[in-house]
Amino acid sequence: MADSPIWRPFTQMKTTPEPLKVKRGEGVWLELEDDRRILDCISSWWVTIHGHAHPKLAEALYQQANNLEHVIFAGFTHEPAEQLARKLLKHLPPQLTRVFFSDNGSTAVEVALKMAYQYWRNLGEERTTFITFDGGYHGDTIGAMSVGAGSTWWQKFRSLMFETALVPFPETYDGDLEVDRKEAEALAAIEQFLKQQTIIGIFIEPLVQGAAGMRMCRPQFLQALRKLADQYNVLLIYDEVMTGFGRTGELFACLKSSTAPDIICLSKGLSGGCLPLSVTVATEAIYQAFYQDDPTQAFYHGHSYTGNPLACATGVVSLELLEQNPDGYQKLESLHWKFLDRYLFSNPRLKQFRVCGTIAAMEVKTEEQSGYFNAIAPLLKAKFLESGFLLRPLGDTLYIMPPYCITADELETVYQVIDRTLKNL
Numbered sequence: 001m002a003d004s005p006i007w008r009p010f011t012q013m014k015t016t017p018e019p020l021k022v023k024r025g026e027g028v029w030l031e032l033e034d035d036r037r038i039l040d041c042i043s044s045w046w047v048t049i050h051g052h053a054h055p056k057l058a059e060a061l062y063q064q065a066n067n068l069e070h071v072i073f074a075g076f077t078h079e080p081a082e083q084l085a086r087k088l089l090k091h092l093p094p095q096l097t098r099v100f101f102s103d104n105g106s107t108a109v110e111v112a113l114k115m116a117y118q119y120w121r122n123l124g125e126e127r128t129t130f131i132t133f134d135g136g137y138h139g140d141t142i143g144a145m146s147v148g149a150g151s152t153w154w155q156k157f158r159s160l161m162f163e164t165a166l167v168p169f170p171e172t173y174d175g176d177l178e179v180d181r182k183e184a185e186a187l188a189a190i191e192q193f194l195k196q197q198t199i200i201g202i203f204i205e206p207l208v209q210g211a212a213g214m215r216m217c218r219p220q221f222l223q224a225l226r227k228l229a230d231q232y233n234v235l236l237i238y239d240e241v242m243t244g245f246g247r248t249g250e251l252f253a254c255l256k257s258s259t260a261p262d263i264i265c266l267s268k269g270l271s272g273g274c275l276p277l278s279v280t281v282a283t284e285a286i287y288q289a290f291y292q293d294d295p296t297q298a299f300y301h302g303h304s305y306t307g308n309p310l311a312c313a314t315g316v317v318s319l320e321l322l323e324q325n326p327d328g329y330q331k332l333e334s335l336h337w338k339f340l341d342r343y344l345f346s347n348p349r350l351k352q353f354r355v356c357g358t359i360a361a362m363e364v365k366t367e368e369q370s371g372y373f374n375a376i377a378p379l380l381k382a383k384f385l386e387s388g389f390l391l392r393p394l395g396d397t398l399y400i401m402p403p404y405c406i407t408a409d410e411l412e413t414v415y416q417v418i419d420r421t422l423k424n425l
């Protein structure tokens with residue numbers, strides 16, 4: 001494919017190996033053009049929660065395509081969107097009542113940013129600043145980059161991005177003795193900003209920062225954030241684009257941490273990994289600030305494909321699959337710990353083990369500085385692929401985030417290949 005015209009995402013085209021051509025997928029497996037089979041240990045780009053080519057999702061898509069492929073979402077609605085919105089709300093904290101559709105995680109975040117900003121404007125308050133976290137990743141559009149200013153990729157865009165109040169993220173792992181201190185420091189930094197500036201809200205990936213390297217925080221930190229947000233009357237906004245739909249071992253990180261945000265962004269698993277789809281869900285209080293006779297108080301945002309019926313139809317079925325089989329996402333946390341103990345705790349190349357639901361992560365010890373551009377990542381990725389495993393380290397962070405249909409035996413082979421590969425490095 002050296003002559004392919006395609007410019008690929010997050011890729012230095014000059015140095016990247018040729019892409020592998022996938023012929024078909026089934027469950028956790030990807031089948032390549034040359035008939036090789038690859039075990040997808042990271043759910044593609046964290047979206048494929050039920051495995052590839054799920055027959056129920058395929059059927060939903062086919063039925064819906066025969067009926068209605070798309071319709072303008074202003075002035076019209078349709079059953080798949082109505083059903084999906086109602087079904088979602090049943091599983092979210094009851095404070096969240098209004099569902100705004102868009103197409104991907106970044107736009108769900110943009111919607112949340114604009115909604116939160118305009119919320120205060122509509123109430124007659126000019127508030128300017130979001131509190132954001134070191135390492136936070138919220139997508140690739142300008143607003144999403146701005147609240148993700150703590151991530152490593154945006155240096156070249158600095159002057160286009162708006163300012164935020166950046167605070168430390170109290171990341172922790174198994175056996176961390178410093179976690180109380182880290183949380184206290186983060187909370188103190190947040191409170192400083194809450195006192196000094198006109199804060200719109202606190203913007204966070206709850207429980208797990210994904211792209212930053214599966215950095216995990218404790219539920220009690222989110223509970224402390226909720227308290228601070230209430231005390232200082234600012235919004236708490238959860239980017240659950242990655243953590244949603246079972247990833248943390250419960251349907252949503254807000255449920256796992258017993259906290260309710262004022263706005264939540266959902267995308268990756270929403271359509272079961274089939275089609276681009278996202279929602280931004282807000283509280284009734286936020287919705288009511290826009291609900292007025294004055295047309296200028298409305299929320300002026302929308303996309304050509306907003307509320308696409310095909311995507312919504314797969315979303316409904318994906319949620320049904322999660323409802324029917326919670327064991328799929330609930331079983332993985334204990335399996336991760338079991339296999340970490342059996343294979344990796346004793347591996348001298350690894351440290352800082354952590355697990356949250358379906359996600360397991362650890363750091364590879366290297367001579368180089370820790371971070372996304374650590375040279376160990378492409379090396380390991382190539383070795384895992386040679387062995388038939390799709391694992392894509394984020395710099396020196398190695399993580400496993402499989403589709404929920406993975407069997408215990410299949411998962412065990414992932415741990416075996418990691419152990420073997422690192423010992424032969």
Ligand SMILES: *Cc1c(COP(=O)(O)O)cnc(C)c1O
Pocket residue numbers: 104105106107109137138139140205210211239240241242243267
């Ligand atoms: C992936 C991701 C996004 C961006 O979603 P896209 O669909 O890639 O635009 C935003 N926030 C988080 C936490 C993510 O993991």
